[in-house]
Amino acid sequence: MDLDANRSLLVAALGRVAAGDRAALQTxxxxxxxxxxxxxxxxxxxxxxxxxxxxxxxxxxxRKAGDFDAGRASPMTWLIAIARNRAIDRxxxxxxxxxxxxxxVATEVPDTxxxxxxxxxxxEQNERLQVCLGELAxxxxxxxxxxxxxxxxxxxxxERMNVPLGTMKSWVRRAMMKLKTCLER
Amino acid sequence: xSEIDSHTGAPDDDLLAAEYVLGVLAAPDRGAAARRIxxxxxxxxxxxxxxxxxxxxxxxxAPVVPPAAVWDRIAGSLPAQKAPASSVWENLAxxxxxxxxxxxxxxxxxxxxxxxxxxESKSPLIASLDGAGRHVFVATVDPRRATVxxxxxxxxxxxxxxxxxxxxxxxxxxxxxxxxxxxKPVTLVVPAGLLPRANTQAVLAVSIEPPGGxxxxxxxxxxxxxGKLTNL
Numbered sequence: 293m294d295l296d297a298n299r300s301l302l303v304a305a306l307g308r309v310a311a312g313d314r315a316a317l318q319t320x321x322x323x324x325x326x327x328x329x330x331x332x333x334x335x336x337x338x339x340x341x342x343x344x345x346x347x348x349x350x351x352x353x354x355r356k357a358g359d360f361d362a363g364r365a366s367p368m369t370w371l372i373a374i375a376r377n378r379a380i381d382r383x384x385x386x387x388x389x390x391x392x393x394x395x396x397v398a399t400e401v402p403d404t405x406x407x408x409x410x411x412x413x414x415x416e417q418n419e420r421l422q423v424c425l426g427e428l429a430x431x432x433x434x435x436x437x438x439x440x441x442x443x444x445x446x447x448x449x450x451e452r453m454n455v456p457l458g459t460m461k462s463w464v465r466r467a468m469m470k471l472k473t474c475l476e477r
Numbered sequence: 478x479s480e481i482d483s484h485t486g487a488p489d490d491d492l493l494a495a496e497y498v499l500g501v502l503a504a505p506d507r508g509a510a511a512r513r514i515x516x517x518x519x520x521x522x523x524x525x526x527x528x529x530x531x532x533x534x535x536x537x538x539a540p541v542v543p544p545a546a547v548w549d550r551i552a553g554s555l556p557a558q559k560a561p562a563s564s565v566w567e568n569l570a571x572x573x574x575x576x577x578x579x580x581x582x583x584x585x586x587x588x589x590x591x592x593x594x595x596x597e598s599k600s601p602l603i604a605s606l607d608g609a610g611r612h613v614f615v616a617t618v619d620p621r622r623a624t625v626x627x628x629x630x631x632x633x634x635x636x637x638x639x640x641x642x643x644x645x646x647x648x649x650x651x652x653x654x655x656x657x658x659x660x661k662p663v664t665l666v667v668p669a670g671l672l673p674r675a676n677t678q679a680v681l682a683v684s685i686e687p688p689g690g691x692x693x694x695x696x697x698x699x700x701x702x703x704g705k706l707t708n709l
Contacts, residue, residue, distance in 0.1 A: 314555060321548055326540035329547075334538045335500075343547050344636075350551045351660055365525055369532040376500065376535075377511075384504040385633045417533035425534075439501040440534055446501050468495040475530055 298323060302367035309357035317354055324368065325350075328375040335379040335443045337390040345378045352378065383443045391442035395452045397431045424474035432467035435460065494523035498531055508611065508631050556661070603709045604681045608702035614657065614683060616642070618675050618706060623667045625675070627657050632683075632702075634659035641686045643696060646674040651682065656690050679706050 302323055308316030328349055332342040352374050360370050383389050425433050431453065438444040438452060450460040496502050497510040514521045606614040612630040619626065627642060634640075642665065643651035652674075655665040667675055682703035684696035691697045 314552070317555070318548070318552070321551070325548075326542045327535070327538075329543040330538045330541040331535055333541055343543060343550075346543055346547055347551050347554065348660070351554065354555060355661060365529060366532075369529050372532045372535050373498070373528040380500045380507070381633070384507060385635075415533055415536060418536040421530070421533045436499065439499045440531065441538075443500050445503045447503060449501065464496070464499070464501055465492055468492065468499065472491075472495070472530065 299367060302371075303362045306353075306357045306360050306362075306367055306370075309354060310360070317350065320353060320371075321350060324371050327368070328371060331372060331375045332379045334441055335376065335390075336382060341382060342379070345375070345382050348378050349375045380443045384445075389443045389445070389448050391438075391444070392448060392452060394454065395434050395438060395449075397434050397453070420475065424471050427474055428467050428470060432463055432470075435463050436467055436471075439464065490520055491523045491526075494520060495527050498524055498527035512631065601709045602675065602677065602706040604704040604706045606681055606683055606702040606704040608683075608700075613702035614640075614642075616681050616704070616706075617709070618667065620672060620675065623669065623672050624664050625654060625667055625681075626662055626664050628662040629657070629659055632657075632659050635685060637688065638685045638698065639688055639690065640683050640701070641690050641696070643682045643684065644671055644675060645680045645682060647678050649674065651696055653691065653694065654681075656686075657683065675706065677706055677708060680704065681706060 302320060305316045305319040305323070309320060325346065329342060329346050332345045332349070333339070336342045336345060349371075353371065356374075360367065425436070428436070435449050435453065438449050444452065446457060446460050446464065449464070450457045453460065455463075493510060497507065502510060510520075514524055601620065602618040604616045604618075605612050606616060606627075613632050614627050614629055616625055616627045618624075625642070632640060640657040640659065642654040642657055644654055644667075645651045652671055654667060654671075655663075657663050680703055682696070682700050684691070684700045685698035686696070687698075
């Protein structure tokens with residue numbers, strides 16, 4: 293897929309959505325819904341809930357397209373943030389994340405990179421992020437993955453990794469700051 | 478962009494933004510952070526910075542084409558006509574900011590004077606409908622039009638249940654004003670017989686009801702938020 297062309301199409305379509313153009317919302321949907329639905333499904337792990345949340349995402353886009361600023365964010369970043377936020381809000385409303393299996397860092401395959409078969413649209417930014425994630429300790433990247441992909445809270449991560457809550461908070465905070473420093477290098 | 482990102486806010490604020498975007502905050506902290514985005518530009522910039530940093534991670538998630546019926550539902554649920562973006566009364570960010578910062582009430586008063594004029598007996602009333610320590614909805618009564626505008630602030634919908642708005646005058650029974658929407662501002666008509674009771678003695682309340690609203694004409698579900706009407 294031509295990412296630049298896709299981006300321009302999305303930016304133009306979001307501008308028309310902000311002006312109340314329904315056909316433009318359908319264009320956004322055509323270009324982005326598979327990605328956004330994948331994100332919702334990954335976090336929610338339940339088809340009908342992911343469908344509901346995708347609908348909420350589209351209504352949010354319809355209402356807030358005027359807030360999107362192409363000079364400040366990529367359209368996919370903006371859309372993915374809405375999808376993740378809505379999916380996580382839904383998890384929180386339900387009380388508990390769906391994925392709560394124990395994370396055992398000792399036996400877990402370390403996250404040294406994305407397996408080729410799942411990195412469908414590996415971008416330059418993703419390569420860079422993978423390098424920086426690879427610099428984290430195994431327990432740190434496991435914790436971040438649990439939060440990012442499973443929607444786990446601090447409390448849930450502490451439970452899954454069998455460490456005190458305070459330890460988990462300092463792991464995650466330290467890992468996020470390391471990640472930021474690495475990405476800005 | 479990166480320069481803005483790396484210099485916005487205090488380090489603690491940037492950590493909070495990181496935690497919010499990563500998705501690791503439990504519901505109360507998450508809600509507080511989300512509300513802060515609406516009123517704190519530096520914090521919003523920190524959040525946007527973290528969104529840009531972490532979004533590429535979703536490259537690991539395989540796209541899944543949603544069933545065709547989903548688009549049909551979305552198309553069917555769009556409002557008939559989009560409200561003009563310039564209308565501050567329909568602007569959710571404005572109202573969310575207002576509900577958080579009580580100091581903003583002064584600014585809103587000025588807006589109201591411009592908007593409604595100064596007719597005293599017909600001046601608008603506002604109520605912040607709060608529950609569990611949070612602003613859940615904000616309601617504004619416009620006596621001249623006999624309408625009440627209700628904007629969601631931090632309402633979390635329950636599947637298969639709807640929020641219903643009630644006007645409660647002193648010593649009176651709750652009277653339904655209609656159903657609210659979790660997603661967007663709703664303008665309800667205040668029946669002519671109830672309009673005189675929509676004054677600073679009255680309370681507005683929100684209960685959780687079955688689809689279609691209370692079957693009995695009185696609240697049947699829990700009251701999740703309420704607030705007194707005050708002069709704007």
